[in-house]
Amino acid sequence: MNNAQNQTAGTATSTAPHEAEVPLVTSRRGNLWIPGEIVETPNGTVQRAPLFASWEAPETVRFPYPIVLVHGGGGQGTDWQTTPDGRPGWATRLVEAGYVVYVVDRPGHGRSPYHPNVVGEMGGPFPYEAANGLFFPDEAREQQTQWTFSRSIGEPEVDQLVAAMGPLPHDLAESQRMDADRLARLLDRIGPAVLFTHSAGGPAGWLTADARPELVKGIIAIEPIGPAFGGFPGIGQLDWGLTAAPIGYEAGFTSAEEVKNASPAELIIPALKDLPISLVTGGASAFAGFAEEVVEFLNTAGADAAWLHLPEHGIDGNGHGLIFEANSDEILKVIQRELDERINIED
Template structure:
């Protein structure tokens, strides 16, 4: 019909309320998590839960610093319903130290430039065009504080992610950077609700120390057999035995070595895990912020192809 608008996707949002606690003025909710979703009208592939990293927020998946659509849009176009979370204490999932415990300071622009060097852009040409400052300021404006207690923050992430998985059914978890820590725990608690795990530039290996962040005694290192589904072997190393896992690494990332060693650790445990290094796909120059960089469509395609291969979805 002339003038008819065809609906291609639907979208919305909701809260995972969190834990009830008693405050001076009454009952409060601690560790709430905002979830923004979009789905094709006729989904053709597994739902995907996007978990941002460090001091970031869900917008990391929705857009890039130069204003293009982010990975979430790429996955919707490939037929996946997507659920983009703001981890408790980040983005719209607001936090207050009186309720949630001490917070770190926000990431200064100098630190943003070091961690996301490839994302910010290097060289005189980028600086002359103003691209470097534009991207740097976009990244810096989106960065916020983190829980000072890294392990406690990861536990809250895992609690809320488990609740989300129980609402939406089996899904693929795609995490970036520190977002992987709570994702490992959530998946180990509900392995039957996780179709696959994609860890983009995750911290690791377990029990290492990241300067300015802390010791990695949470995430993989904190998976307790008591938390694991009792229908699965109670050894945490086997809790993810039926879940395909990929660790995506970038050649220019300062965290490349740790992420690669983590992939090796997972393989050594006998898990169905592998590393996908971007340079193996002809992608050079990417750094830790590979989901945000100028070739983000190409980096997303690497993950979509891996999912299509492992999950049997047709590439669209």
């Protein structure tokens, strides 16, 4: 047996995943595609960056709107389905709690195919070092107490986390435009919904609400990227405020430069008016450092945005990967209370 085989063999556990003590759930489930644009190529007529969505509906539905789970950065829909250490993810927990759930693979990620000749240039591969810096940076190691493993490169749980990560499209603005277009058309199919976004999936939430304000009933933004006009080495820049792609300001800006030079009073986004948004951050996450600024930007735009900082709800030790961490179930219960308290179900 060679080293690679040894390493793979070393990841085996004593209990097969299908034998784990996971609750049985009676549900209906399926999947669908939101097609990409039809384009001509030297190899024939193809689709450009479709979006894959799986769905699951419990036997008894307790919430009137589906939840659409939008993954972050280089991730994919599986981020919401199982944690790196093998526990049920939020998609499963939400169905158990009586929610209809849609899980998407953003265009060019996971099961949504990517070919650079059609979609555009790929960014670089997602290395272990990037995962370490994002999810468990050295400077926050002692403060981040909600990991069940040592967080070392090559550790089985870290392998599980990184295996799902792939390249982003090189053009961040076009990537976000495709996200919003496909998500908007998904809502055309399924009706009004609440969006859960994570990390670099955050702009997809703002842009989808801009495209379909009547169909987005609320946004739960988990550790969204920011601050406004921020830049991310190797990824891109939020040239339009909280997005790299153009978004519909009331002032009718035609360039990102106009947005950057505008006064706060001009940064109104009509589609976000009174939209309930909860921005969730972990107590040991660098993303909490600019969360207040993101909330302020959203409220200036006209939204009804609130900052849900987990330590203020008695939940400590979380970093950027709070949807994966040991207390993910506890965090979700806080978010379910947010849904009940903040989403208007009488429309």
